Amino acid sequence: MRSASIPDRRSLDGFGLGTGAEAWRGAVVRAVAMACAAAIFILPLVWMFSASLRPPGLPPPIRFELWPPEPTLANYSAIFGLLPLGRYALNSLTVVTAAVPLTLLTASWAGFAMAQLPRRVRGPLVAVSVMSLLVPVMSLWLTRFLVFKWLGVLDSLLALIVPAALGSSPFYVLILYWAFTRIPAELFEAARVDGCGAVRIWWSIGLPLVRPALTAVGVLSFVYYWSSFVDPMLYLSDQANYTLPVALRTLQQLHPSRWSLLMAGCVVVTLPVLLVFGLAQRHFLQEHRGSGWLGR
Amino acid sequence: MRHGSRARLSIALALLIASVGCAPGADRFPSSAATTPAPTSAAAVPTQAKPAAAPANPDAAAPKPASSAAAGRPSGEISYWAFGDAEELAIFEAVVEGYRRHNADVTVKLNIVPNQNEFMTKLSASFTAGAGPDVFLINYRRYGQYAEKNVLEPLEGRLAASSSLRKDQFFEIPLKAFTWNGTLQCIPQNQSSLVVYYNRDVFEKYGVALPRESWRWRDFLDTARALTKDTDGDGGIDLHGLAAEPTIIRAAPFIWQRGGRLVDDEEKPTRITMDDPKTKEALRFFVDLGATHRVSPNEAEYKAEGPDSRFMRGKAAMTLNSRRAVPELRTIKGFTWDVAAPPSDAESATTLHSDAYCLSAASGNKAAAWEFIEYAIGLEGQQITARLGRTVPSLKDVATSPAFLDPGQAPANSKLFLELAPKLKLLPILAEWPAIERFMNEEIEAAFFGTRSFDEAIETANRKSNEQLKR
Numbered sequence: 001m002r003s004a005s006i007p008d009r010r011s012l013d014g015f016g017l018g019t020g021a022e023a024w025r026g027a028v029v030r031a032v033a034m035a036c037a038a039a040i041f042i043l044p045l046v047w048m049f050s051a052s053l054r055p056p057g058l059p060p061p062i063r064f065e066l067w068p069p070e071p072t073l074a075n076y077s078a079i080f081g082l083l084p085l086g087r088y089a090l091n092s093l094t095v096v097t098a099a100v101p102l103t104l105l106t107a108s109w110a111g112f113a114m115a116q117l118p119r120r121v122r123g124p125l126v127a128v129s130v131m132s133l134l135v136p137v138m139s140l141w142l143t144r145f146l147v148f149k150w151l152g153v154l155d156s157l158l159a160l161i162v163p164a165a166l167g168s169s170p171f172y173v174l175i176l177y178w179a180f181t182r183i184p185a186e187l188f189e190a191a192r193v194d195g196c197g198a199v200r201i202w203w204s205i206g207l208p209l210v211r212p213a214l215t216a217v218g219v220l221s222f223v224y225y226w227s228s229f230v231d232p233m234l235y236l237s238d239q240a241n242y243t244l245p246v247a248l249r250t251l252q253q254l255h256p257s258r259w260s261l262l263m264a265g266c267v268v269v270t271l272p273v274l275l276v277f278g279l280a281q282r283h284f285l286q287e288h289r290g291s292g293w294l295g296r
Numbered sequence: 297m298r299h300g301s302r303a304r305l306s307i308a309l310a311l312l313i314a315s316v317g318c319a320p321g322a323d324r325f326p327s328s329a330a331t332t333p334a335p336t337s338a339a340a341v342p343t344q345a346k347p348a349a350a351p352a353n354p355d356a357a358a359p360k361p362a363s364s365a366a367a368g369r370p371s372g373e374i375s376y377w378a379f380g381d382a383e384e385l386a387i388f389e390a391v392v393e394g395y396r397r398h399n400a401d402v403t404v405k406l407n408i409v410p411n412q413n414e415f416m417t418k419l420s421a422s423f424t425a426g427a428g429p430d431v432f433l434i435n436y437r438r439y440g441q442y443a444e445k446n447v448l449e450p451l452e453g454r455l456a457a458s459s460s461l462r463k464d465q466f467f468e469i470p471l472k473a474f475t476w477n478g479t480l481q482c483i484p485q486n487q488s489s490l491v492v493y494y495n496r497d498v499f500e501k502y503g504v505a506l507p508r509e510s511w512r513w514r515d516f517l518d519t520a521r522a523l524t525k526d527t528d529g530d531g532g533i534d535l536h537g538l539a540a541e542p543t544i545i546r547a548a549p550f551i552w553q554r555g556g557r558l559v560d561d562e563e564k565p566t567r568i569t570m571d572d573p574k575t576k577e578a579l580r581f582f583v584d585l586g587a588t589h590r591v592s593p594n595e596a597e598y599k600a601e602g603p604d605s606r607f608m609r610g611k612a613a614m615t616l617n618s619r620r621a622v623p624e625l626r627t628i629k630g631f632t633w634d635v636a637a638p639p640s641d642a643e644s645a646t647t648l649h650s651d652a653y654c655l656s657a658a659s660g661n662k663a664a665a666w667e668f669i670e671y672a673i674g675l676e677g678q679q680i681t682a683r684l685g686r687t688v689p690s691l692k693d694v695a696t697s698p699a700f701l702d703p704g705q706a707p708a709n710s711k712l713f714l715e716l717a718p719k720l721k722l723l724p725i726l727a728e729w730p731a732i733e734r735f736m737n738e739e740i741e742a743a744f745f746g747t748r749s750f751d752e753a754i755e756t757a758n759r760k761s762n763e764q765l766k767r
Contacts, residue, residue: 057627059609062601074385082382145425154427234418237429237633238408249410253381255624256605261382 005082043250044233052076052263068260075264083247084240085268092243095160102164103172103179103221104214111176112166116188126177141234148235154238159235160228160243168224172217177284179213180206219280226273244269302313334401370664371401377435379415381407383623383684390680395671404663412438418732423447423656431668433485436473436650443476449655452480454666458673469720470650470690476725482652483673486687487742488741489716490549490647491709492516492638497521497611497631498535503715507636513553516639523613537591539603539612542744544736545647545723546616546739547582549638552645552721554578559724566767568724568732570758578641579740579754586744606631618649619713622685627708637705637716648720679726688713728764735760 015258045063052075054061054068061068070194114125145154153159191201207214229245236242238247250267251262298410325655378388385408392404416438418552422428428447442448455463458527463471463480470484492507499506504522508515508705520537527534540546542557551558557567569575586592593606607615615621615640625633638646653669655662671677678694681687683707689695723729739757742748748756 033311059605060413060601062609079382083385142421142424145427149425149427233409234415234421237377237422238405238425239407246410249414250382250385250408253410254383256602257624257627 010035030248045270049261050267051260052267054260054263056258056260058257058260070265075260076268079247079265079268080262083221083250084248085244085265087240088242089268091157091241092226092245095243096158096222098157098161099164099168099225100221101252102217104218105167106165107167107169107172107217107221108176108207108210109202109212110173110248111178112180112206114173114177115180125230126174129174129177141230145234154235155237157241158259160225160231164221164225168221172221175213175217176210179210181188183209215280219277222276223273226269233256306600312706314684326760330427335540340549349670350717354408359671359736365578369399369401370661370667371399372659372661372664373403374430374659374665374668375407376431376433376668377403377407377415377419377429377651379410379412381410384408384686387681387684390683391672391677394676394680395668396455398671398676399664399667400670404668423463423658426658428656428658430656430661430665432654432656433651434654436483436648436652436725437723439474439482439652439654440476440729441652443481444727447657448481449657449659450479450481450664450724451483451655451666451669454655455480455483458670460670465692465696466690467692467717469648469722470652473648473650473722473725474652482654483669484650484652484690485655485673485678485681486649486651487690487717487720488649489713489720490546490616490618490638490649491635491716492614492622493607493617493625493633493635495607495610495612495631495633496613498610504613507639509637510762511636511639513550513639517581517585517589517591520585521589524591533590534611536593536606536612538585538614538616539598540567540585540604540616542583542586542598544733544740547554547579547740548721548723549646550578550582550641551575552578553638553641553643554581555642559726561720565724565726565765568758568761570736570754570761576754579743581752583740583753584745587746592744598745619648619688620686622707628687629696633706635710635711635712638713645721646716646717646719648722651687658738712724726765728767731764732761736765 046066050065050067050071053071053073054065054075055070055076056075056078057074114122117125148154148159150160151162153162187205188201189208191205196204227245228243229249232241232243232246233249248262248265252259254261299452308540363482376388376392380388388400388406388408395402395404406758409418412435419428419432419434422443423442434442439448455461466484470487471480471555474482474484476482481514494507496506502520502523502525507519511519523537524530524533524534525535548558551574552755554574556572556578557569558575560567560569574647586594592598593601601609601611603612603615604621605610608625610631637644653672655665655669659665672681673691675691675694678689678691679697679699682689682694682699689700694700695714701714723733726732736757739748739753739760742752
């Protein structure tokens with residue numbers, strides 16, 4: 001027996017309402033599903049913020065606590081007293097300000113150059129790129145240490161920025177390579193006929209057409225450099241050069257009864273990332289014109 | 297088209313090959329010190345600055361401390377590395393600042409690494425690359441690998457020649473812990489001992505006798521049993537008699553108390569002896585606290601909340617820890633707590649916890665580095681360090697002063713840490729110890745929580761440890 005609340009499909013269709021009602025139902029289901037998915041990802045952020053308001057010195061809560069009993073903002077001022085967070089934040093900003101644009105420049109050069117090569121040459125290069133992604137990062141620590149020492153950049157922020165001069169990661173190069181290969185070759189050919197050089201074609205034709213992929217690489221490299229902990233830990237010896245992830249790790253070593261300070265630190269470190277993602281997400285998730293990330 | 301392709305290929309190849317070394321991956325250190333690169337021998341390590349020709353006996357040729365040398369006071373820059381949390385950082389900075397007032401001609405570049413495993417990784421990589429620190433602070437369980445590779449500058453001669461310090465001013469056992477092949481390698485900054493922290497109010501509430509100085513294993517077990525309670529009658533345990541980490545550093549005192557041992561020869565260990573009958577008896581007693589008597593939280597409870605936190609919430613009547621727990625426990629407002637000696641069996645014994653200042657053999661400014669160490673381990677430096685309350689000073693004069701024994705501060709029985717000094721025993725000083733300790737901990741934990749039989753766990757721990765030792 002059909003419930004009275006569920007309308008008859010044929011009768012609705014007869015009035016031309018079927019499509020609208022189904023679309024409405026679909027929209028509701030979709031919205032609920034999206035809200036549930038969003039909640040899963042937002043909940044840790046909400047918990048991080050509420051835990052940052054918990055007075056320090058109390059044993060950690062044993063169950064999920066959405067709001068602490070006596071919320072306080074004192075943890076935020078306390079962490080700036082415990083650690084030179086302002087200095088560390090400035091260092092982190094310096095690193096991302098230099099490393100992210102440099103990554104975009106070098107990774108897009110490499111990706112563009114690869115995309116212009118004959119197919120028989122590209123294949124092995126892509127294979128080398130993918131294989132290089134499989135190299136365990138810890139196997140590079142010592143070699144990099146020696147290279148940085150030889151370059152004389154140990155113990156300076158340059159040690160954190162230098163990888164950007166090499167594209168930061170083969171993955172970023174590959175993203176841009178794939179994006180460039182989706183641009184019709186005729187476009188580049190036409191530009192060449194018009195007398196454009198390689199740099200002009202890369203700048204005026206290539207880059208505007210791979211903007212979503214470029215944004216994706218920008219966001220990914222921002223997150224990488226912003227949250228990189230091992231590099232400053234290994235290659236810096238002067239406290240004054242430390243970046244924010246080291247500060248977080250230092251706060252994490254506190255007794256669990258003081259982890260509200262760690263959570264306050266997490267909020268401070270996470271906010272800029274959220275801000276960058278908010279600003280970039282239009283490009284990052286762009287769907288119109290079939291040109292989301294990877295130039296779909 | 298063909299004209300540009302060669303140039304493009306060159307650029308693409310160069311960038312690709314170069315970027316191999318820049319792949320961001322799991323941005324984490326391994327959790328185990330065993331995966332850290334071992335430092336190369338000092339002979340093979342390029343030095344930061346060319347050290348003086350290595351004497352046959354470094355102690356005999358050790359220069360007089362620069363602070364007392366006629367040539368004048370040292371100057372320049374030295375690096376000092378240690379590990380610690382945000383609150384310890386302030387103490388490290390205070391020591392450096394104190395030294396700066398003492399000798400403004402030396403700049404100390406402080407580098408605090410948050411976590412001990414990460415510290416070991418950094419230290420090993422730095423020494424191997426010839427860019428290690430001048431001075432560093434390290435635990436006695438972890439310095440063996442550096443002493444073995446001759447990365448450390450022996451300090452016996454410098455201490456003997458010091459105009460401000462004498463060896464007999466220090467507690468004896470930490471000095472022994474940092475003696476390698478008969479020579480003092482590093483100067484202890486602190487010593488601590490494993491003690492029993494207990495919730496006095498809970499003992500009184502349930503009418504259980506407070507721990508006595510001479511209590512024995514049976515008393516300890518009976519006390520833990522009497523204080524393991526289902527207080528709300530729901531069938532679940534709400535108060536545990538004991539909350540403790542099931543690790544070798546916590547279990548070791550029981551082994552020594554029974555007369556067991558961890559290695560065949562403490563001076564020159566060649567074999568791990570977890571299969572020693574007395575060692576097994578002691579480990580059985582320790583493991584049974586969790587697996588059989590269930591006076592300690594089960595695995596899920598333990599993973600959900602650590603022993604310190606459970607004790608602070610008043611949900612564990614006793615916990616085992618070193619002096620390190622004191623600053624946090626001082627924040628407890630709901631109940632009174634104190635410390636007691638570990639129970640005894642055939643004899644009394646407890647585990648040494650100690651860190652020391654080491655001087656790098658490759659340091660380019662040993663005079664300044666030693667002067668800094670001299671300051672940091674001296675009266676003033678140790679008084680500053682004692683402020684945090686987390687360690688027991690290694691200098692007897694400071695340990696017996698109000699800087700440590702502050703009567704206004706908990707625990708009331710703080711002098712216990714000094715009374716236990718003669719009863720301290722060392723975990724083996726081995727280059728392989730960090731890895732061995734990890735094997736032991738894995739198996740002791742499995743047996744403690746009943747996920748592996750006792751015999752199987754001990755046999756596995758013993759076999760893996762000996763395999764590691766033979767490598």
